Structures are given as C-alpha cells and as structure tokens.
Amino acid sequence: MDLLRFATAGSVDDGKSTLIGRLLYDSKSIFSDQLEGVERASRDMGSEYTELSLLTDGLRAEREQGITIDVAYRYFATPVRKFIIADTPGHIQYTRNMVTGASTADLAIVLVDARKGLVEQSRRHAFLVSLLQVPHLVLAINKMDLVGYSQQVFEEIRRDFTEFAAKLRIADLTVIPVSALHGDNVVDRSASMPWYEGASLLNHLENVYIASDRNLVDGRFPVQHVIRPHSHAHHDYRGYAGRIAGGVMRTGDEVIVLPSGLPSRISAIETADGPLDEAFAPMSVTVRLEDDIDISRGDMICRPHNQPKVSQDIEAMVAWMGETPLRAGQKLTIKHTTRTTRAFVKSMHYELDVNTLHRNESSVELGLNAIGRVSLRTTTPLLTDEYRRNRETGGFVLIDEHTHNTVGAGMIV
Amino acid sequence: MNDLPETPRRILSQLEVLESEAIYIIREVVAEIERPAMMFSGGKDSIVMLHLARKAFAPARVPFPILHVDTGHNFPEVLAFRDKVVEQLELNLVVGSVQDAIDRGVVREEPNGSRNRIQTPVLLETAEKYGFNALLGGARRDEEKARAKERVFSFRDEFGQWDPKKQRPELWNLFNAKVHLGESIRVFPLSNWTELDIWEYIAAEGIEVPSIYYAHEREVFERNGMLFAANDLCRPTAGEETKVESVRYRTVGDATLTAAVRSQANTVQLVLEEVASTRITERGATRGDDRVSEAAMEDRKKEGYF
Numbered sequence: 001m002d003l004l005r006f007a008t009a010g011s012v013d014d015g016k017s018t019l020i021g022r023l024l025y026d027s028k029s030i031f032s033d034q035l036e037g038v039e040r041a042s043r044d045m046g047s048e049y050t051e052l053s054l055l056t057d058g059l060r061a062e063r064e065q066g067i068t069i070d071v072a073y074r075y076f077a078t079p080v081r082k083f084i085i086a087d088t089p090g091h092i093q094y095t096r097n098m099v100t101g102a103s104t105a106d107l108a109i110v111l112v113d114a115r116k117g118l119v120e121q122s123r124r125h126a127f128l129v130s131l132l133q134v135p136h137l138v139l140a141i142n143k144m145d146l147v148g149y150s151q152q153v154f155e156e157i158r159r160d161f162t163e164f165a166a167k168l169r170i171a172d173l174t175v176i177p178v179s180a181l182h183g184d185n186v187v188d189r190s191a192s193m194p195w196y197e198g199a200s201l202l203n204h205l206e207n208v209y210i211a212s213d214r215n216l217v218d219g220r221f222p223v224q225h226v227i228r229p230h231s232h233a234h235h236d237y238r239g240y241a242g243r244i245a246g247g248v249m250r251t252g253d254e255v256i257v258l259p260s261g262l263p264s265r266i267s268a269i270e271t272a273d274g275p276l277d278e279a280f281a282p283m284s285v286t287v288r289l290e291d292d293i294d295i296s297r298g299d300m301i302c303r304p305h306n307q308p309k310v311s312q313d314i315e316a317m318v319a320w321m322g323e324t325p326l327r328a329g330q331k332l333t334i335k336h337t338t339r340t341t342r343a344f345v346k347s348m349h350y351e352l353d354v355n356t357l358h359r360n361e362s363s364v365e366l367g368l369n370a371i372g373r374v375s376l377r378t379t380t381p382l383l384t385d386e387y388r389r390n391r392e393t394g395g396f397v398l399i400d401e402h403t404h405n406t407v408g409a410g411m412i413v
Numbered sequence: 414m415n416d417l418p419e420t421p422r423r424i425l426s427q428l429e430v431l432e433s434e435a436i437y438i439i440r441e442v443v444a445e446i447e448r449p450a451m452m453f454s455g456g457k458d459s460i461v462m463l464h465l466a467r468k469a470f471a472p473a474r475v476p477f478p479i480l481h482v483d484t485g486h487n488f489p490e491v492l493a494f495r496d497k498v499v500e501q502l503e504l505n506l507v508v509g510s511v512q513d514a515i516d517r518g519v520v521r522e523e524p525n526g527s528r529n530r531i532q533t534p535v536l537l538e539t540a541e542k543y544g545f546n547a548l549l550g551g552a553r554r555d556e557e558k559a560r561a562k563e564r565v566f567s568f569r570d571e572f573g574q575w576d577p578k579k580q581r582p583e584l585w586n587l588f589n590a591k592v593h594l595g596e597s598i599r600v601f602p603l604s605n606w607t608e609l610d611i612w613e614y615i616a617a618e619g620i621e622v623p624s625i626y627y628a629h630e631r632e633v634f635e636r637n638g639m640l641f642a643a644n645d646l647c648r649p650t651a652g653e654e655t656k657v658e659s660v661r662y663r664t665v666g667d668a669t670l671t672a673a674v675r676s677q678a679n680t681v682q683l684v685l686e687e688v689a690s691t692r693i694t695e696r697g698a699t700r701g702d703d704r705v706s707e708a709a710m711e712d713r714k715k716e717g718y719f
Contacts, residue, residue, distance in 0.1 A: 003427040031694045070562045073554045075607045082427040103584040225444045229473035243437045272468035280423045284436040397587045404591035406581040
C-alpha cells in the first residue's frame with residue numbers, strides 16, 4: 001500500500017469541511033466516539049445539524065469562534081491507499097497555511113461553489129498550488145445539487161478554470177462535479193449526473209499515478225549527520241547519514257562531494273537492516289565512501305556529471321509569513337536541505353498579486369502573506385536545483401535571527 | 414539517464430515512507446540540538462520510536478538519554494520491559510519520579526488519585542535538571558484533535574507551554590530547531606503514524622511490546638463504561654463488581670486511569686485485525702484523562718504536557 005498526501009483548499013462556505021467529513025465518513029474513517037463528540041458539541045452550540053467541521057476544528061478558540069486557525073492533519077485509508085489530508089483554512093492566514101499544507105502534498109483539491117463559479121479565492125488557491133508545484137490538482141465543483149446537477153453549469157466553470165490555469169504551471173488537472181452534502185461523486189459515482197463519465201473523487205485519489213512525481217534522475221544526497229560509533233567493534237567506521245533528496249544512488253557509483261568538489265566512490269549503502277545495492281528518494285540511509293575525505297552536515301554527495309548549482313546568489317519566489325515586512329538589506333537565517341547559513345536580502349524585484357498575477361515592481365516590501373521575487377546573497381554557498389525540478393533541493397525557509405520564528409518560504413527559480 | 418533499460422519499481426510502501434520520515438526527524442534533532450532526550454513510557458508508541466532511533470544511528474548506539482517520567486502508577490509488566498530494553502540497548506536512562514516530587518512537596522496528589530496532570534511539572538523539572546532542550550515524544554496526530562494541529566517540531570516557551578496560535582509554519586521537511594536559552598522544542602517523529610500503522614510496523618519488524626497489549630485473563634470491574642483492572646492502585650468501590658475477563662490494553666498510561674478492552678487478540682496478527690476493524694479511537698476507549706472535556710488534551714499541552 002502506498003501513501004498519498006493531499007491538501008484541501010477552500011472556505012467553510014464552499015463545503016470543504018463537509019467534503020472531508022464525507023470522505024472520512026463514507027470510507028468508515030470516523031470513529032463512533034469522535035462522531036458522538038461532534039454531535040454533542042454541535043448540540044451545545046445550538047446547531048440543528050451535526051457540524052462535521054468540528055471534526056477538524058479541535059482547538060478551544062476555533063470552537064468558540066467557529067473559525068479554523070491552523071492546518072489540521074487527518075488520516076484515513078482504503079484498501080488501496082493510505083491518505084494524509086492537510087486541511088488548510090481558507091480565510092485566516094490563508095497564504096501561510098496553504099503554502100505549508102501544499103509544500104508536502106502530492107495533490108491538492110480546490111473547491112468551488114457551483115452557484116458562484118470561480119471567485120477570487122479559487123484563482124488564488126490554484127495559483128498557490130502551481131507556485132508550490134503540487135503535481136496534481138483536482139477542481140471539485142461542489143453543491144451541484146443546488147444547480148440542478150446541471151452539466152451546463154459544470155462545463156462553464158470548467159472552461160473558465162481551464163482558461164485561467166493555462167497561465168499557470170499545472171501539470172495535471174482533473175475536474176469533478178460533486179455534492180458533498182449528498183455524497184454525489186465523492187465516494188460513489190452519482191446517479192444524478194449521468195453525463196459525467198469520470199471517476200468519483202475517492203476513486204481518483206486512490207488511482208492517481210504519483211510514482212513518477214519524484215525526481216529519480218538527479219542524484220542528490222544531502223549529508224544530515226556523520227555516524228562515528230566510537231566503539232571497539234566499529235573502530236574506524238565513518239558513515240554519512242541522510243535522506244536521498246533526488247535520484248538513485250548505487251553501491252560502486254562514482255560520486256563527487258560538494259562544495260569541496262572531491263571525488264570518491266560509494267563503497268556501501270547501509271541501513272540497520274543490512275546493506276543495499278541501490279537506494280532512491282526519499283529513503284533514509286547511511287552512505288559510506290571509499291576515500292577518507294572531510295565531509296560534514298550540509299555537504300552534498302552527487303554524481304560528477306549531474307551536479308546542482310553551487311552558489312551564494314539565490315533567486316527565488318518568497319512567500320512571507322513574518323509579522324514585520326521583508327525588505328532589501330535585511331539579514332536572515334536560511335535553512336536549505338541540511339545546510340543552515342545566513343542570508344542577506346540584496347533586492348526585491350516585484351510583489352505578485354496572487355489574485356490577478358500582476359507584478360507590482362514598485363513594491364518595496366513584502367508584508368504578511370505576500371509573495372514576491374527576491375535576490376539573496378548567502379554567507380556560504382548553497383547546493384541548489386530549480387524548485388520546479390526538485391522540491392527538496394529547490395525549497396528553503398527563512399528564519400528571523402532574533403525571534404527564531406520561521407518567517408518565509410522560498411522557491412528557487 | 415543512467416537508468417537500466419528495465420527500470421525497477423521504485424515505490425515505497427506507506428510504512429517505508431513513514432519509517433524514512435521518522436528516522437530523518439530523529440537524526441535532524443541530534444544534528445541540530447545540543448542536549449536532546451527521548452521520552453519513554455514503555456508504551457507501544459515510545460517503543461516504536463526507540464526502535465527507529467536505534468535504526469537511525471546504527472551501528473552506533475542511540476546518542477541521547479531516555480527519559481521516563483515514573484508516575485508510580487505503573488503496570489509492573491511495563492517497568493520490567495523498560496529495564497530490559499535499557500540493558501539490551503545500553504541506554505542511558507533518566508527517571509523523573511512523581512512520588513519523589515510529591516514527597517518533596519513539589520506537586521500535590523489530585524483528589525481523584527490520578528497522576529496524569531501532576532506528571533507535567535515533574536517532566537519539566539527533570540528536563541531542566543539535566544539541561545535537556547529538546548524532548549522527543551511518541552505522540553501521534555491521529556490520537557486527538559489538538560494534536561492534529563501540532564507541529565512535528567513543537568516550540569515551547571520557558572515554562573514548557575504550548576501556544577497553538579504561535580506555532581511556526583512547517584514547510585517541506587525543513588524543521589526549525591532554533592530556540593533561545595530556557596526555551597525548548599518537543600519533537601514528534603511519529604506525527605503522521607496512525608494506531609494501525611504502529612501495529613503494522615510492530616508486526617513487520619517483529620518488535621517486542623509489553624505483554625499487556627495482548628489478550629490475557631485479568632480481574633476487572635466496570636466504571637464509567639470502561640473496564641479497569643482491580644489491583645492495589647485501583648480498587649472497585651461498593652456496587653462495582655469484579656470478574657475475570659479476557660482483556661488487553663490499547664494504550665499504556667497512568668494505571669489508575671487506563672482501561673482495558675475486552676479482547677481475544679493474543680497475537681500481533683489478531684491485534685492488527687482488531688485495530689483495523691475497531692470503531693472507537695484508542696483514547697476514547699481507554700483513557701479517563703481525555704474524557705474530562707472537549708479540550709482536555711489542549712489544556713494539558715498548554716501547561717507543558719507532551
């Protein structure tokens with residue numbers, strides 16, 4: 001059984017919580033004591049319905065104010081696949097939350113209300129999905145029951161969205177008409193929409209092909225930790241522990257260590273369960289080399305003829321999450337793969353309007369939840385790939401040097 | 414490019430992905446944090462976490478101490494199991510004793526006799542005494558709705574408190590482990606595991622867990638719809654009838670508050686089947702401590718509970 005991580009975007013009004021509730025409920029993933037708790041809390045709130053949103057809104061303030069504060073993670077499984085849902089709230093801190101949820105997602109579901117069609121928020125969500133390079137996007141056109149299950153309405157929204165999506169980099173788009181409330185096309189195909197010939201949402205989630213989404217071409221092994229046992233049995237042992245960030249590594253491979261540029265050969269790929277002939281992303285292994293060279297955390301082992309860029313100058317799209325704005329001249333801590341160093345903001349090129357995709361070049365700062373193009377200069381070189389080529393070696397976070405808060409997410413261009 | 418003509422299927426199973434992720438998280442803690450420790454209760458989640466820690470650093474030993482907050486309300490099988498594991502893996506064990514803290518007047522016994530809440534100050538005191546600024550814990554997000562919103566690297570202030578509104582965004586696999594002096598981080602490598610994943614992994618890896626997780630005969634009585642073991646720590650009151658039943662434990666906590674479930678599952682395969690078909694969460698079925706209110710777990714976390 002494999003694993004699919006997906007993010008959901010949309011507001012409560014779009015029926016997102018109902019949709020998730022429906023997926024969990026119809027796949028028998030809600031436990032009876034959870035459901036009783038939600039029913040009890042719904043009654044206490046004076047609601048006439050069982051508020052399925054309470055399944056995900058777990059914090060006291062969320063219950064009291066009827067809002068969702070933070071990304072909530074939910075788990076369910078069918079006989080085919082295990083799923084991790086990152087449920088991201090639509091209103092408050094939408095960029096921060098959605099960027100967080102989408103960063104590890106294989107697939108994103110964007111919900112629209114069939115009565116309203118595409119709204120500003122739908123475009124914004126679709127843009128963030130493409131910015132974070134989530135490989136698969138599902139546009140779920142919800143509340144089809146309220147438009148008489150009309151094929152015409154569905155086709156119009158689909159056309160509008162496809163037109164907009166052409167401006168974005170979306171690799172795989174699937175559009176599904178659903179009614180979360182009644183369960184049409186959520187788990188089972190709907191009898192009310194015979195004109196729709198595609199898969200139900202769950203069926204699509206179970207079968208969408210994700211094995212080719214990972215980069216298995218560019219061998220990238222960021223060294224996370226050096227293992228030296230200091231014991232009699234393993235006197236001269238030296239192993240480089242880490243998780244493969246791209247490609248396939250094989251015992252006997254010629255490699256080069258960056259940034260030093262020293263060549264060597266893989267003598268063994270080890271795990272606690274024994275040695276391996278080959279390992280691939282995202283496996284956690286320990287790599288040993290034939291030569292005794294000086295390697296530490298933050299270095300990268302790769303192939304001599306396929307190397308990442310080694311540079312102190314970083315061009316990136318940055319999603320800003322700090323309370324105080326990002327400006328040129330600022331100094332920050334940057335964490336990229338297993339390397340942490342300092343970065344200086346050289347210049348800000350433009351701020352992107354996430355609703356219109358307009359580039360505002362006169363903007364001089366990025367406020368909370370803003371996205372823009374930035375040039376950074378780092379104190380030590382980073383070993384990077386373009387984010388669109390590899391999310392692991394193309395993404396970084398920015399950390400405030402004083403508060404130590406995570407204040408930005410960067411995608412290298 | 415260099416791929417052979419017939420490319421092998423390079424897909425990891427969900428357990429392999431979860432294992433790789435947990436090993437990565439544990440290694441990240443050791444690489445970034447000066448004095449980490451791993452919390453160990455002798456429960457199945459902490460046993461799996463310790464198993465992953467051993468795998469993460471093999472052939473070297475686990476490079477941090479193991480911290481057990483001893484409530485004094487233990488299942489004897491679990492304590493014996495703890496001592497055996499410590500010896501086998503040559504671990505450095507640190508114990509924070511709730512009984513000792515009560516004797517010293519640091520905490521006071523609660524009226525209901527449970528030591529769940531008062532173990533928090535003991536945990537914080539022990540961490541401070543040894544200077545631990547990161548604690549690895551076996552909590553999972555599927556356990557409880559406050560945990561569903563907690564980060565893998567969960568920042569705590571100088572009082573060990575969690576503020577759900579001030580969580581750091583967590584992107585990709587880039588974990589921010591930076592803290593000021595006095596602040597700390599709780600790290601949950603099993604965040605994305607479910608109860609079923611834990612049991613599938615125990616079965617796949619052949620991991621030993623304390624015998625109370627498997628069905629056995631025990632003298633029990635019913636209280637608040639839950640089955641409690643009748644023993645020195647937990648005595649039935651008038652009207653509570655004891656009888657011998659075949660039970661097992663789904664969770665291991667304060668022995669006065671942790672209930673058993675009726676079960677015939679005496680092997681790992683049978684437990685797996687039982688967990689896969691159950692309709693009640695493990696905390697709902699067996700934990701008196703989470704029944705106090707809708708936000709019982711959130712409130713305890715805000716006080717510094719793991």
